[in-house]
Amino acid sequence: xxxxxxxxxxxxxxxxxxxxxxxxxxxxxxxxxxxxxxxxxxxxxxxxxxxxxxxxxxxxxxxxxxxxxxxxxxxxxxxxxxxxxxxxxxxxxxxxxxxxxxxxxxxxxxxxxxxxxxxxxxxxxxxxxxxxxxxxxxxxxxxxxxxxxxxxxxxxxxxxxxxxxxxxxxx
Numbered sequence: 001x002x003x004x005x006x007x008x009x010x011x012x013x014x015x016x017x018x019x020x021x022x023x024x025x026x027x028x029x030x031x032x033x034x035x036x037x038x039x040x041x042x043x044x045x046x047x048x049x050x051x052x053x054x055x056x057x058x059x060x061x062x063x064x065x066x067x068x069x070x071x072x073x074x075x076x077x078x079x080x081x082x083x084x085x086x087x088x089x090x091x092x093x094x095x096x097x098x099x100x101x102x103x104x105x106x107x108x109x110x111x112x113x114x115x116x117x118x119x120x121x122x123x124x125x126x127x128x129x130x131x132x133x134x135x136x137x138x139x140x141x142x143x144x145x146x147x148x149x150x151x152x153x154x155x156x157x158x159x160x161x162x163x164x165x166x167x168x169x170x171x
Contacts, residue, residue: 026110064101
């Protein structure tokens with residue numbers, strides 16, 4: 001079914017360090033793709049190093065500067081750039097600037113948007129017990145290296161924000 005998704009449409013969520021606006025689910029697309037917008041506070045690390053077994057991710061940068069670590073390669077892009085994060089590759093990403101950033105995350109095939117929804121419903125990564133987080137990640141065949149966070153924060157001069165403010169996200 002055709003639809004228009006306006007700038008204020010879609011369920012909003014918070015993943016513990018970045019936001020999530022659920023724009024198009026796998027159920028709506030027939031399973032081929034899901035779309036999630038991620039607003040990110042300045043210098044915010046989005047996630048620890050992780051890799052997906054089932055899906056590729058494409059981060060289309062809408063605003064700000066976004067950095068990504070894919071394997072050993074460090075990338076940075078700005079508005080209009082696309083960062084491809086293939087399945088089975090260790091990666092993470094962050095807001096590389098001092099202004100808010102936004103990306104449109106294209107998930108293909110769809111399904112992983114449900115991980116984001118469940119994590120948001122649990123209050124975000126900082127509110128979830130480690131064993132619950134491990135169970136959730138396992139159900140979506142997501143491997144994480146939580147121990148990577150301190151080194152990523154230091155290496156790229158980042159923060160791990162965890163508070164939601166009206167109209168955005170804050171660290």
